[in-house]
Amino acid sequence: MRGRQIRPARLVQNVQEELKRTVMGSDKTYKPPWLNIVSSVPPSETLVRPIPTQHTAVSGSSKAKKPRNIYRPQKIVYLEDKLRATFYKDHPWELARPRIFLESDGKDGQRCDWSKGVRQPGMALTGESVVQRQLYLMEVKNMSQNKAYDEARKEFYRLRQADEIERRVAVEEARHVGAYFGMTRGDVGMKLEDQEFENWKVWAGKETAARQAQAASEVETFDSNDALPDEDADLVEMTEATLERGA
Known part of the structure; x- marks a missing residue:
């Protein structure tokens, strides 16, 4: 197991020391915008996770005192x-x-x-x-x-x-005095809605006609004059001949 990493804890000191040094004499070194904040509020150096501040009062019930989500930041409510x-x-x-x-x-x-x-x-x-x-x-x-x-x-x-x-x-x-404002936003919305409705009626008519044609093509019709296949015709002739012999 590796030891503790102390390099992040010395980040502020390292940056401050680098700012004091002048590697390029003519160039000006700018301070990072986060330096003052991290210097005033340094990160925690302990491995123990701190419990966040409780913004709401805890009631006296036993269920509220259970250690549940105690390390999760509290919701800020206004x-x-x-x-x-x-x-x-x-x-x-x-x-x-x-x-x-x-x-x-x-x-x-x-x-x-x-x-x-x-x-x-x-x-x-x-x-x-x-x-x-x-x-x-x-x-x-x-x-x-x-x-x-x-x-x-x-x-x-x-x-x-x-x-x-x-x-x-x-x-x-x-x-x-003669000013003209054109259509209002409500009129424009109604016009667009009417156009979409007319387009839908055309599309619905085409879909209805296509479905009716498909339904009509799926219905099978039989005619007495239709020619039978060769095998069916031979079977009919053999049946008629058998009936004549029996008669």
């Missing part, structure tokens, strides 16, 4: 996940709305003041607005989950209805 799942379960079509996942510096969420309502400046009205507003009402206003959900949902409905009315009025005003 309250927003449950609220988000509830909202999109009740409003599945909100997932079909296009969204822009773009942040300037990654701190856009810190600029939102959810005490002023669901609508936030510089942020589109989505289901995430309802989730954050509901979370604020639960943590700051001490509302229950259902009451906070109803409050945030009603604000969302009013703003969404106002947006729809504003959009409809803008379209009517533009058409009044």
